[in-house]
Amino acid sequence: MAYELPPRFAEYNEARQKGFLTVKKVKEDGGRVAGIFCTFTPLEILDAAGFLSVSLCGMSGETIPAAEAHLPRNLCPLIKSSYGFALTDKCPYTYFSDLIVGETTCDGKKKMYELLGRLKPVYTLHLPQGLDGCALENWTAELRRFIAFLEERFGVSVTDKALREAARARNQERRARMALMETMRAVPPPASGLSLYRTLEGSGFLFDQDQRTAGLDRLREELLAAYAAGERPVSAASRRILVTGCPIGGVLEKTVGVIEASGGAVVCFENCSGIKAACQMVDEQAEDILSAIAARYLEIGCAVLSPNRRRREHLKKLIEEFHVDGVVEVDLQSCATYGVETYEIQALLRELGVPYMALETDYGQGDCGQLSTRLGAFIERL
Amino acid sequence: MKTKYCIGIDIGSTCAKTVVLSQDKSVLLQLLQPTGWSSVDTAEDIRRRLESAGFPIEGGAAVATGYGRVSVPYADKCVTEITCHGRGACHIYGADQLTVIDIGGQDTKIIRIENGAVSDFLMNDKCSAGTGRFLEIMANTLAVRPEELCSMAAEGGGVSISSMCTVFAESEVISLIGRGEKRENIAFAVVDSIVKKVSSQAGRMAGGQGAVCLTGGLCGYPYLRQSLSDALGCEVRTAEDGRYAGAMGAALSALALEKQQSAEK
Ligand code: SF4
Ligand code: SF4
Numbered sequence: 288m289a290y291e292l293p294p295r296f297a298e299y300n301e302a303r304q305k306g307f308l309t310v311k312k313v314k315e316d317g318g319r320v321a322g323i324f325c326t327f328t329p330l331e332i333l334d335a336a337g338f339l340s341v342s343l344c345g346m347s348g349e350t351i352p353a354a355e356a357h358l359p360r361n362l363c364p365l366i367k368s369s370y371g372f373a374l375t376d377k378c379p380y381t382y383f384s385d386l387i388v389g390e391t392t393c394d395g396k397k398k399m400y401e402l403l404g405r406l407k408p409v410y411t412l413h414l415p416q417g418l419d420g421c422a423l424e425n426w427t428a429e430l431r432r433f434i435a436f437l438e439e440r441f442g443v444s445v446t447d448k449a450l451r452e453a454a455r456a457r458n459q460e461r462r463a464r465m466a467l468m469e470t471m472r473a474v475p476p477p478a479s480g481l482s483l484y485r486t487l488e489g490s491g492f493l494f495d496q497d498q499r500t501a502g503l504d505r506l507r508e509e510l511l512a513a514y515a516a517g518e519r520p521v522s523a524a525s526r527r528i529l530v531t532g533c534p535i536g537g538v539l540e541k542t543v544g545v546i547e548a549s550g551g552a553v554v555c556f557e558n559c560s561g562i563k564a565a566c567q568m569v570d571e572q573a574e575d576i577l578s579a580i581a582a583r584y585l586e587i588g589c590a591v592l593s594p595n596r597r598r599r600e601h602l603k604k605l606i607e608e609f610h611v612d613g614v615v616e617v618d619l620q621s622c623a624t625y626g627v628e629t630y631e632i633q634a635l636l637r638e639l640g641v642p643y644m645a646l647e648t649d650y651g652q653g654d655c656g657q658l659s660t661r662l663g664a665f666i667e668r669l
Numbered sequence: 670m671k672t673k674y675c676i677g678i679d680i681g682s683t684c685a686k687t688v689v690l691s692q693d694k695s696v697l698l699q700l701l702q703p704t705g706w707s708s709v710d711t712a713e714d715i716r717r718r719l720e721s722a723g724f725p726i727e728g729g730a731a732v733a734t735g736y737g738r739v740s741v742p743y744a745d746k747c748v749t750e751i752t753c754h755g756r757g758a759c760h761i762y763g764a765d766q767l768t769v770i771d772i773g774g775q776d777t778k779i780i781r782i783e784n785g786a787v788s789d790f791l792m793n794d795k796c797s798a799g800t801g802r803f804l805e806i807m808a809n810t811l812a813v814r815p816e817e818l819c820s821m822a823a824e825g826g827g828v829s830i831s832s833m834c835t836v837f838a839e840s841e842v843i844s845l846i847g848r849g850e851k852r853e854n855i856a857f858a859v860v861d862s863i864v865k866k867v868s869s870q871a872g873r874m875a876g877g878q879g880a881v882c883l884t885g886g887l888c889g890y891p892y893l894r895q896s897l898s899d900a901l902g903c904e905v906r907t908a909e910d911g912r913y914a915g916a917m918g919a920a921l922s923a924l925a926l927e928k929q930q931s932a933e934k
Pocket of ligand 2: 363364365366392394396534622623624625
């Protein structure tokens with residue numbers, strides 16, 4: 288089957304054009320692409336249905352002005368950016384998605400999905416608001432409905448065997464991610480946080496599951512070998528920072544970059560691309576594999592759940608394991624869920640005696656000076 | 670060779686402050702000048718002034734702070750204004766438990782000091798409400814100087830500005846002028862708005878021990894100090910050298926740097 292490129296294709300820069308051509312090729316070879324936005328998306332189901340999952344999370348301010356023609360200005364930049372990419376046909380993955388899968392997470396996102404549904408085929412999974420009561424049954428039933436939808440709409444069949452297979456492969460990848468991140472427990476760490484984050488993020492755009500896992504393993508081995516040979520890319524005098532909060536792909540330079548340029552080293556990412564969504568495994572032996580998959584996703588300690596006790600438990604543990612000197616919470620502007628939680632996180636860290644700073648930022652460059660003063664002062668006091 | 674003095678340079682958004690300290694921490698020189706358009710030019714001007722006052726840069730360790738800190742090519746180190754204001758205030762007020770309120774040209778900082786070190790701080794986000802800039806703009810609108818506005822405010826009352834945004838607050842002031850409101854009352858409303866904003870920020874850091882003191886350019890305004898004290902329910906202290914706190918802290922950092930370097934040798 289032949290696929291059309293977007294009308295403005297010729298105006299795009301080389302990297303973007305390359306991205307489009309790669310995904311086009313995948314599609315022409317018979318691949319199906321599912322666009323996802325969140326760590327709650329049950330990847331095993333998409334794997335078992337033969338979809339390639341790719342994150343459409345908007346990480347640049349470039350498309351925000353376009354998005355603001357439809358969305359309010361005081362909305363989280365991640366939501367606006369993601370929507371903007373769909374609106375302007377600038378993201379190859381969004382453009383070529385056969386299906387976009389969303390979840391009822393925060394209000395901004397779920398309402399955005401409604402509008403996105405006017406531009407693209409969107410399926411929104413109803414994620415429970417919390418863990419109590421019938422959350423697990425409801426979520427399992429929701430996943431079952433999703434499978435039925437996929438089977439009917441795309442003429443595929445999602446078998447338990449395929450789900451179990453997918454769970455095994457995804458678990459393996461998660462273990463590889465965890466093992467790579469855990470190398471940062473060493474004092475000093477074997478890599479800068481910035482480079483580690485980029486690797487983790489980049490691996491999500493490799494389509495082959497085995498290649499992805501093997502790539503992570505290889506990188507870990509390389510890091511450990513270099514470290515054993517005496518390479519120390521990060522100074523032992525650096526203050527060890529844990530970053531928590533919202534997804535930070537769009538603000539990496541002005542937060543993690545600045546921390547690491549001011550005498551800090553980010554040794555642990557507790558947020559979406561980091562440990563928060565990699566540390567839980569699906570019980571591969573479970574009798575009911577779908578319910579085991581559902582249970583695994585409900586273990587993610589995200590602020591969109593109410594209450595969200597897991598995040599605090601995690602933080603406590605990670606601070607110890609990674610020998611953390613200070614915690615920086617990076618929140619995106621107008622993110623109510625994380626914004627409200629800062630109060631409890633602050634109280635927890637006070638109790639633990641670990642210095643904590645929360646900052647709110649967006650995808651613009653206007654607050655760079657302020658951020659570098661605040662982060663610099665925070666590290667100076669550690 | 671052991672140097673005899675240390676230099677602290679604080680390039681703020683409106684004013685640049687320089688302090689030269691001797692080894693025993695006594696003040697040898699203080700300089701104050703407007704930052705102007707270019708902090709690079711200001712830094713160069715400071716270098717020349719220091720030289721002609723007999724304190725050439727080569728003769729002492731120098732630390733730069735303030736938002737223009739990166740524009741001081743001859744500084745041995747840059748330290749953020751938060752750490753410097755904290756350190757400087759401890760020295761000026763002779764205390765090691767303090768809450769420092771620094772109302773600067775571009776931002777307002779609340780800094781908690783415990784045992785002589787910064788333990789927590791807050792900074793206003795991307796907004797000029799409650800800063801020196803806010804005061805300056807309102808003073809301009811009323812065609813007076815900021816210090817005059819503050820003394821006028823002491824004579825006024827009964828009016829308030831509801832808007833936190835500087836642009837909207839300015840149009841409120843303009844319409845108050847248009848309505849024929851007394852200038853003293855408008856000045857009162859302006860100071861009141863700053864005090865409310867600053868004290869609500871400071872309130873978020875309440876619970877600390879020790880005195881509350883004001884540093885930065887506005888600490889020479891008695892009425893502001895008084896209304897801030899009233900709003901916070903405790904005495905806010907000021908000192909003559911309060912506006913040099915950042916530069917003082919930078920000079921103290923230079924002193925520490927110098928000691929550390931000679932220890933390493
Ligand atoms: S922060 Fe929570 S809701 Fe947002 S992408 Fe991450 S897991 Fe999903
Ligand atoms: S960062 Fe916050 S507001 Fe933005 S999408 Fe995630 S939960 Fe929603």
